[in-house]
Structure formats: C-alpha cells, structure tokens
Amino acid sequence: MMINLREKILAHGVSTLKNEELLAVIIGNGTKNNSVVDLSKKIICDSGGLNLSLRQLMSFNGIGVAQACKVLAAIELGSRKIQSDTLSEKVVSVDDVGQHLINKIGNTPQEKLVAVYLNNSYHVIDERVIFIGTVDQATVHPRDILREAISMSATQIIVAHNHPNGSLMFSTNDQDFSLRLKKSCQLIGINLIDHLIITKKTYSSLKTLNLI
Structure with missing residues (x-):
C-alpha cells in the first residue's frame, strides 16, 4: 500500500492524495487486521478531523509514540505554513x-x-x-x-x-x-x-x- 501511495505522489503529486492517504504516508504501517489507510480512516472518522493529543492518538491500536509524534509534527507544520502565508504584493478583491x-x-x-x-x-x-x-x-x-x-x-x-x-x-x-x-x-x-x-x-x- 505504501509503495502505491508513493507511486501516486511521484506520478500525480501529493495534492492528489485523500486525507486518509496523506495520514497513511505519515504513519507508515498498519496493523495485522487493518491496512494503514484503514487505520488512517478510523483516526480521521473517530476524531472528527485531526484535533488530537498525543495520548488520544496513541489510544488507536497500531499508533505508538513515534507515529503519534510524526502525525502531530506534520499537523503543526501545516498550521505554521498557513500562518506564514500572506497576500503581499498581490492584486486582490x-x-x-x-x-x-x-x-x-x-x-x-x-x-x-x-x-x-x-x-x-x-x-x-x-x-x-x-x-x-x-x-x-x-x-x-x-x-x-x-x-x-x-x-x-x-x-x-x-x-x-x-x-x-x-x-x-x-x-x-x-x-x-x-x-x-x-x-x-x-x-x-x-x-x-x-x-x-x-x-x-x-x-x-x-x-x-x-x-x-
């Protein structure tokens, strides 16, 4: 599954991935009973998004400290990117x-x-x-x-x-x-x-x- 997601990114760009696929790339591995994409879907569905603490993330079967830290770091990086975006020098309505x-x-x-x-x-x-x-x-x-x-x-x-x-x-x-x-x-x-x-x-x- 991870190979397919990487090929999708290489062929079509990361913006073509669904939310659960983006999360799956960050998490890396699923469990014996759930693929990494299925695990990612469950996390997004059960959390109503990704407003989760480290403890909440680790409550999902298959998410350890390393994966939880990666997810939180990716979310924080995205948040900081949004905060740094400006409209400087653009003509706007x-x-x-x-x-x-x-x-x-x-x-x-x-x-x-x-x-x-x-x-x-x-x-x-x-x-x-x-x-x-x-x-x-x-x-x-x-x-x-x-x-x-x-x-x-x-x-x-x-x-x-x-x-x-x-x-x-x-x-x-x-x-x-x-x-x-x-x-x-x-x-x-x-x-x-x-x-x-x-x-x-x-x-x-x-x-x-x-x-x-």
Missing part, C-alpha cells in the same frame, strides 16, 4: 481576502483582528494581526490600525476578525467599532473597503449588509 483569511484564522480558538493594507491599485502592501481577543471599542482603537497604514503609506484597508463560535452575525460592538474606524479613516484620507467576519468555512461582509 474582498473575496480573495476573505478566502485567504478563512484558511489563516478561521480555525483559531481566539478572536483575531487582522488588517490588510492596500494601495490605490488594490495591491496588498502587508497584512498584520492587530489584536487578539474580543473586538470592541474598549479594547481596540482605530489608531492601532491607522498607525500601521500611515507607516506603510497604505490608502485602503480591509479589516477582518474571526468568530470561533461560527456565527456570521455582526454584533453591536462590531458595528460600532467599524463605524468609528470608518470615520477615522475618512479624516486622514484612507478608504475602509470592508470589515469581514471570518468562520471556518465562510465569511460575511459588513459592506454587503450595508452596515458601513
């Missing part, structure tokens, strides 16, 4: 930013407020995590966002924060903060393009809902 941030902060257990800074041509200059925690006027000030915009000569901004509970609804705090930010942007000639709520699978737009 609001949807591009939304899809990018679904991958980057959609699964984050804490709320993160991210600002994406652009020039007049919609080229991304940079993106920054501005704040970690609940987004409201008491904890986040527009100056925290605009200070960065001024330093990099950005003329447009898209802000976004994730809702770990999966809700796409904007709270009163979200709306109040967005309106305050919009007014501050107008005072110094910066365009607030949108404020997005990010979840694990999708996003919502304050602008589309006519809330700013």
Whole structure:
C-alpha cells in the first residue's frame, strides 16, 4: 500500500492524495487486521478531523509514540505554513481576502483582528494581526490600525476578525467599532473597503449588509 501511495505522489503529486492517504504516508504501517489507510480512516472518522493529543492518538491500536509524534509534527507544520502565508504584493478583491483569511484564522480558538493594507491599485502592501481577543471599542482603537497604514503609506484597508463560535452575525460592538474606524479613516484620507467576519468555512461582509 505504501509503495502505491508513493507511486501516486511521484506520478500525480501529493495534492492528489485523500486525507486518509496523506495520514497513511505519515504513519507508515498498519496493523495485522487493518491496512494503514484503514487505520488512517478510523483516526480521521473517530476524531472528527485531526484535533488530537498525543495520548488520544496513541489510544488507536497500531499508533505508538513515534507515529503519534510524526502525525502531530506534520499537523503543526501545516498550521505554521498557513500562518506564514500572506497576500503581499498581490492584486486582490474582498473575496480573495476573505478566502485567504478563512484558511489563516478561521480555525483559531481566539478572536483575531487582522488588517490588510492596500494601495490605490488594490495591491496588498502587508497584512498584520492587530489584536487578539474580543473586538470592541474598549479594547481596540482605530489608531492601532491607522498607525500601521500611515507607516506603510497604505490608502485602503480591509479589516477582518474571526468568530470561533461560527456565527456570521455582526454584533453591536462590531458595528460600532467599524463605524468609528470608518470615520477615522475618512479624516486622514484612507478608504475602509470592508470589515469581514471570518468562520471556518465562510465569511460575511459588513459592506454587503450595508452596515458601513
């Protein structure tokens, strides 16, 4: 089975492998009663994904310390790769930013407020995590966002924060903060393009809902 998976990677690329096949490559070997792919399917199915601790992984028959450590290391490497991805220098739309941030902060257990800074041509200059925690006027000030915009000569901004509970609804705090930010942007000639709520699978737009 492992030989077949390696041949598949060599012939068609690693992106063609299913989740259980990717996990099987990492684990390496199955058990007497289950192939490595069957074992991988069971792990993914029983865990509802791969949100597992070392102890939980080792509770599966056929997974020892070495295999469990490999799996956790691969998951952490993938997570760090996502966190390091940026949109720098790309020409983007609001949807591009939304899809990018679904991958980057959609699964984050804490709320993160991210600002994406652009020039007049919609080229991304940079993106920054501005704040970690609940987004409201008491904890986040527009100056925290605009200070960065001024330093990099950005003329447009898209802000976004994730809702770990999966809700796409904007709270009163979200709306109040967005309106305050919009007014501050107008005072110094910066365009607030949108404020997005990010979840694990999708996003919502304050602008589309006519809330700013």
